[in-house]
Amino acid sequence: MSIATKLRAHLARKQIDFYVAPHRRTTDAMSSAEASHISPDCLAKAVVVRASDGYFLAVLPASQRISWSRLNALLGEPCFMATEKELDQLFEDCAHGAIPAIGECYGLDVVVEASICDPPDVYLEGGDHTTLVRVSQAQFAQLSENARLAHFAAALE
Template sequence: MGVAITLAQYLAERGVKYDVVEHPHAVTASESAKTSHIPPNRLAKAVVLKGEDGFMLAVLPASAHIQFGRLRKQLGADVDMASEEQIETLFLDCEPGAVPAIGAAYGLKVIVDDSLANEPEIYLEGGDHASLVHISGSAFQKLLADARHARFTESP
């Protein structure tokens, strides 16, 4: 499948250069990082959240976990993970569990963990379980300029 059409169009419209890194099929972001031989702190994973105001994305390193208490406090709202069925209706051109970390491409608000702020390069799911999108850290920051930035994760 490669890069989801919605994501590819969004990146092209903004003039973002990217590479596609193919890897053996992986189910989780951590597995994708491992099979791609990239540091998991440079793989931005997306977690779809549902709250009173609808859906949004939390973007964090594959090496970290969301601290929901901290996240809810940062947002000032009660949010939980969206169901797989809900996610599938939002990301029609993506395989389940391979959500790109660029929520604006899909009309979603985003909160991004501060731990991704200074990475020189970022990888993210492209919409399937066998490829990653590789962009510069500066391009990633520009793509998420309108996102909310906060610290809401912990590393294992």
């Protein structure tokens, strides 16, 4: 499958230089970081969240988890993780559960955990379970220019 069609078109439209980093098949962000020999702090994982007015994408380092209390306080309402069926409908060009951390190309608002802005390069899911996309921090900032930047993550337990 490689890079999802919508993601590839969005990167081209934004004139983003990127590197494709293939890895063995994995099923979660931490395993993808390990398989790619990168720090999980550099891998931007995407979690689709449902709120009262629809869906949005929460982007955070693979080394962290969502603090639901912080995210709820940030949004001013309770929010929940989207169901598997909802994910498949929103990301039709992606393998099941392989969600790129760029919401704009899928029509989703985005909230980005501020700590993902620290590493010089950021990796993100390419839309399958065997491909990561590497972009520079400046390019990730460009791709996330309409996102809300906040602190809503906590360390993995």
